[in-house]
Amino acid sequence: MNNVIRTFPTVIVAVVALASAVVCAGCGRPSARGTALRPSQVHDFAQLFQQNCVGCHGAEGKLGPAPPLNDSLFLTIAPPNELRRVINEGRHGTMMPAFAREQGGPLTPLQVEVLVEGMLRWNRVVPDAAALPTYLALPEQYPAPPDHAAGEKLFAAHCGECHGVRGEGGSGGALRVPAFLALVSDQALRRIVITGRPDLGMPNYCDRARNDGDLQPLTSGEINAIVALLARWREEAQTAPAAAQAMR
Numbered sequence: 745m746n747n748v749i750r751t752f753p754t755v756i757v758a759v760v761a762l763a764s765a766v767v768c769a770g771c772g773r774p775s776a777r778g779t780a781l782r783p784s785q786v787h788d789f790a791q792l793f794q795q796n797c798v799g800c801h802g803a804e805g806k807l808g809p810a811p812p813l814n815d816s817l818f819l820t821i822a823p824p825n826e827l828r829r830v831i832n833e834g835r836h837g838t839m840m841p842a843f844a845r846e847q848g849g850p851l852t853p854l855q856v857e858v859l860v861e862g863m864l865r866w867n868r869v870v871p872d873a874a875a876l877p878t879y880l881a882l883p884e885q886y887p888a889p890p891d892h893a894a895g896e897k898l899f900a901a902h903c904g905e906c907h908g909v910r911g912e913g914g915s916g917g918a919l920r921v922p923a924f925l926a927l928v929s930d931q932a933l934r935r936i937v938i939t940g941r942p943d944l945g946m947p948n949y950c951d952r953a954r955n956d957g958d959l960q961p962l963t964s965g966e967i968n969a970i971v972a973l974l975a976r977w978r979e980e981a982q983t984a985p986a987a988a989q990a991m992r
């Protein structure tokens with residue numbers, strides 16, 4: 745997988761196929777004692793994760809089509825409340841579904857808690873959390889309107905080598921791809937820039953600074969500027985057909 749354009753449709757198909765598999769998984773499985781355990785009575789992390797999440801996030805929370813969850817840097821920066829909220833409510837406009845019963849999903853509050861705690865136990869390293877960029881974008885770090893010129897410079901310096909200086913593609917694939925950007929939230933983009941994709945060979949926010957004296961680790965504000973640029977590419981793609989229509 746080295747080209748987002750090429751791999752994304754496959755990802756979507758995989759996600760849809762696996763999502764439907766998830767819906768029917770685990771109904772009426774016999775328990776250890778041989779009596780059927782109702783889905784709402786399952787409180788084992790491995791089983792809950794297997795039945796509800798692996799289809800998209802991968803076995804062990806890695807290498808699925810959706811962002812890896814079994815990633816220590818991610819688990820260090822993500823506030824447990826946000827994990828809870830995303831599982832309960834899903835991410836609007838993306839493939840991440842709402843799992844809370846009150847949102848029409850299958851899981852009880854206790855089951856969501858088991859999932860959050862189980863994921864947090866995957867965290868193996870505890871880096872110096874105070875020095876890390878924040879998982880959520882802090883509004884005070886956003887210049888309004890966003891500084892796209894700064895975003896473009898940062899992108900070229902920190903991402904260009906693998907994704908092309910304008911996102912047009914390289915060894916890490918193209919990012920200026922409407923079909924990709926339309927399905928990924930700004931929050932997920934921010935998170936990917938911070939944690940990288942160690943499973944796929946993408947460096948995290950500070951890996952490259954370690955090897956290149958000219959680069960500093962990306963700060964929270966710089967990450968915002970890069971995400972704002974990707975968000976603008978997404979908007980441009982969405983408004984381009986409308987603009988073409990209006991010109992006729």
Ligand code: HEC
Pocket residue numbers: 745746747748751810811899902903904905906907915916917919933936937941944945946947970
């Ligand atoms: C050293 C190379 C390298 C650099 C530098 C790099 N990336 Fe990546 N990136 C990758 C690779 C490899 C992948 C995985 C591509 C694949 O196999 O789908 C990737 C994937 C991604 C993805 C898609 C992730 C997903 O879960 O599907 C995004 C978004 C992304 N990169 C953004 C960025 C941004 C923004 C920067 C700069 C801050 C950056 N990358 C810097 C190599 C790199």
Ligand code: HEC
Pocket residue numbers: 759763766793796797798799800801810811813827830831835838839840841843859927928929930931932933935936
């Ligand atoms: C149908 C596919 C699908 C299923 C099933 C699914 N997810 Fe997700 N999940 C996604 C996608 C796609 C994203 C990234 C959404 C975005 O762009 O913000 C995501 C994001 C997340 C995030 C936030 C990650 C981040 O980078 O900020 C968490 C936490 C999460 N999912 C947990 C779970 C858990 C726990 C389960 C099982 C109960 C689950 N997901 C099941 C597709 C799925």
